[in-house]
Amino acid sequence: MSRLIYENSVSYKGYLIIPFVFGKADKYEIYSYKLLSEIGRKSHLHKAENPAQIYGNSTGNIVEIAKEHLDKNADFVSERDIFQSRYVYRRNLIILFHENGRYFYDHYPPELLNNIAAPKLFKSEYECLKWVKQGLDGQYLGQRAG
Structure with a gap:
């Protein structure tokens, strides 16, 4: 599987539809999608891969298939x-949440829907995003040096 195309993700009725390139036929890309659910594991569709079992010829097309x-x-x-x-930063998906005056986040890497966020609370959205970006920048620089 190619990386998840978080840049083209669409929020729809409590789900996040995330397209990705499933494969290629001749020179054409075939798209599929994964889902995140607002209610997490309580939904049988949370982290499901293409439950419609229909593929598309573009990110827009596959999003419409998923919505249907x-x-x-x-x-x-x-x-x-x-x-x-x-937000998408260094191809990672960062979802910010606000509850009772505190901010926290979910963080998904480019290749799979495994939340790797640290259990940490922040006072502002800016503080939260800054912390996540610093961690990703450090990780990126460490990979380049190695």
């Missing part, structure tokens, strides 16, 4: 958007 599948098969629907504060 969710419209018919979602185990819950949310009107709020917990994925609205998401």
Whole structure:
């Protein structure tokens, strides 16, 4: 599997649709997607890979396929958007959350949907993002030096 294309992810009804290149046929890329669920493991679709079992010819096309599948098969629907504060930095997905005056985050690397965030609370969104970016920059510089 190629890296997850977080830059083209779309939040939809409590899910985050994340496209990726599944493979190639001739010179054409075939797209698939993975899902994150607002309610986490309580949803059978959390971290699911292409539950529609249909592939697309572009990121936009695969997002539409995923939306259609969710419209018919979602185990819950949310009107709020917990994925609205998401950022891509060094191809990593960072999702920020705000609760009771504190900020925290989820962090997913480019290749897989494993949350590798540290259990840490912050006073501001800026402080949280700065901390994550510093960690990723240090990791990036360490890889380049090695």
